[in-house]
Amino acid sequence: MKKPIPILIGLFLVSLQFMYAQGSPDYTGGLKFKLNEDGSKYLRVISWAQIQANYNMDESFDANGNENSNLNFNLRRARILMFAQINKDFLILTHFGLNSLTSSTLSPTGKGDGSQLFFHDVWAQYNLGTDHVAGGGLHYFNGISRLNNQSTLNMMTMDNNRQSWATIGLSDQFARHLGIFLKGKFNKLQYRLAINDASVSTLDSRTAVSGGDAVYNGRANLGSKEAGKTYAGYFDYNFLDQESNFLPYKVGSYLGGKKVFNIGVGFFLHPKGSIIDSGTLVAPNLEGENVSIFAVDAFYDTPLGEDGSAITAYAVYQNSDYGKNYLFSAYGTGSMVYGHVGYVFKGDLNKTRYQPYVSYGTHSYDAVNDNRSTLGIGMNAYMSGHNSKLTLEYKNQQFGTIDANTISLQAMIYL
Template sequence: MNLKYKISLFFLFLGFATAFSQGSPYYKGGFKIKFGDNDDKYVRIITWAQAQANYSDDRPEDQSDVSFQLRRARILVYGQIVKDFLVLTHIGMNSLNANNMQPVGNEGTPQVFMHDAWAQYNVAKNHVIGGGLHYWNGLSRLNSQGTLNLMTMDNNRASWSNLGLSDQFARHIGIFAKGNFGRLQYNVAVNEAIVNTLDTQTLSTDYAVYQGANLLGTANAGKVYTGYFAYNLLNMESNFLPYKVGSYLGTQELLNVGAGFFHHPEGSVILNDEGEQQGENVNLFALDVFYDVPIGAAGASLTAYAKYQYNDYGTNYQLGPYSTGNMWYAHTGYLLPGDFQNTRFQPYASFNYSTIDALQDDRSIFGIGANAYLNGHNSKLTLEFQSENFNGERLNRLSLQAMIYL
């Protein structure tokens, strides 16, 4: 496929998305059904879809360099009849494309599945406990990143630090507590560890595999402990729901400093010199800073995020984006001056650098892109270029995404 044809495909997609994704200027708080005149009795419904056109220079020779996919399609519902308790459910699918679609859609992956389902109770002012299939993750802000209001096209993949290893798509079944002591917000959880993980590596004396809950069958290997703590230096950020906002587009003044942990006793398994299975603890720690403020000319704002994360998945662990070692990640974006009666633009850049104990080569990913907000986060287009350097090879990707949420 020649370059002219590839560019034409991208602009065809851009034109389609612009024509059909203007969103509504009357969107104010989403679909919220109130029961009577009491604001404490309601059900809120949120739905969103993200469609992508992707170019990659690493696709098989028998496939086009340009592909299309439905990145996400979701429905989230939550509600309460009194302030003291709330229930939330969240279903959807991810990354539907020509390679994983089924002829009649009734088998295979991806499928529509339950992302979240939990109930929570207010036990004191500013303190809540709950349980179920939940997203109150510890470790870092990006480990609980929401996908409704990302600044970059998608989350830093390695920051969903246990996706498919100890959880179901970044969600665990367990119990959690969350709240705040003054300006210090917290969420902690004790969870079950998934048995059927993405790690299918063969057991070895040279490296660990993340299959402790499956292979060891011990009480320790079956539980995960996690938490995240953030101090709000400027305004208080809402922690009503766990989904962290990527960019507030100048509507908040926030400076949050956070720290978190993830501890899975005997989460990984390695063979000792006698060939016997031996459990190894999985320990992850992170420090991060989030800054989002209006700045300069009317309507302009700055969003910045930085994180250091120490990863110990076990001896010489390496599987896809996950590895024992260190990770540094940062992104920043600038929303150009203007008002949301018109299209707004936000150029941004991101960088990820990871050291990998098991390999002599490190991984680096550089990204640059821009958002075009047609109606704030409710209707936007994102164009992003990423270049990844890993294990002596460089992979370049160019993606265009159209998103609408209501």
């Protein structure tokens, strides 16, 4: 089972020539349909796909004791995003697609849950003067950190740091909440604030037990009056070039296209979002536990000279309180430190450019003595910036008895 490793590396190298023909060095902003002569009324459409081959270096077995295949394929993302303006004072955005379609989520007729398209975002927004906007709907104006607002179009690492999407599936629908938001800027300080409805359903469907740890399903058990709202915000100061805040999706790497240095702080609050049972086996007594998450982060991206080389660096500290000794999947009450750094080698901007990178994160939990650690080492090959790229990554995760090692090759194109 060692052959797939050199095969994945070989595909990464051989595919460069093929993929370059598919790239578009003259890409200038996607498919934009002008509805008037000056282009102030328009419809813009963006489409992207990420396809992965993942080689699990560790043995695993199914429920019948049969060894699982080490090499598997994954349609990681297939998305379409559209937004339109017919008046400068308002905008509507629609974003739909699917995620992580694998042999386990495929269905015979394409009608299974894993095969279905769903709305990621649908919101409308209105300008409140030059630099401030209010809106509402199913939106991605999140709090906490830059990575909790990460775009999936231009990540430097193969995927986002999982713990940074800190509420995904717990109080929201795939990192999106249903509510209202306010965003804008005061000179170099950008902000986003939101008040949302918490989702009644949650991935954490466990039952709170007497004297046990917190469970994140307060809305379902305590009702909308006590646990129905969440509050989020993120503020970042742009010391150098100003980033666009037209859309909520934060750029992962500018590849030297901007000189950016930002420091940000953010939060997420869900009063009584979690519950504990302070009663007995005979007489349960559910009590709400407040969920609060705070983070501070820094992002740096700059060209190094005139030869096309560039550096991207990011670091975040996040403190998470999901309730007493909360631990579920990747999330838990405790603290996290995460960072990554990448370097783009010098080269012609219209030809293939390479970017090695490394990422590392450590997460401590109140519930256990062990820390979760993740290490990623990868290489991006950009044929047309983020519009056409290949990524090869080795990732290791250690936590308790888990010591998982994966090598992945991803092809991505977006137009």
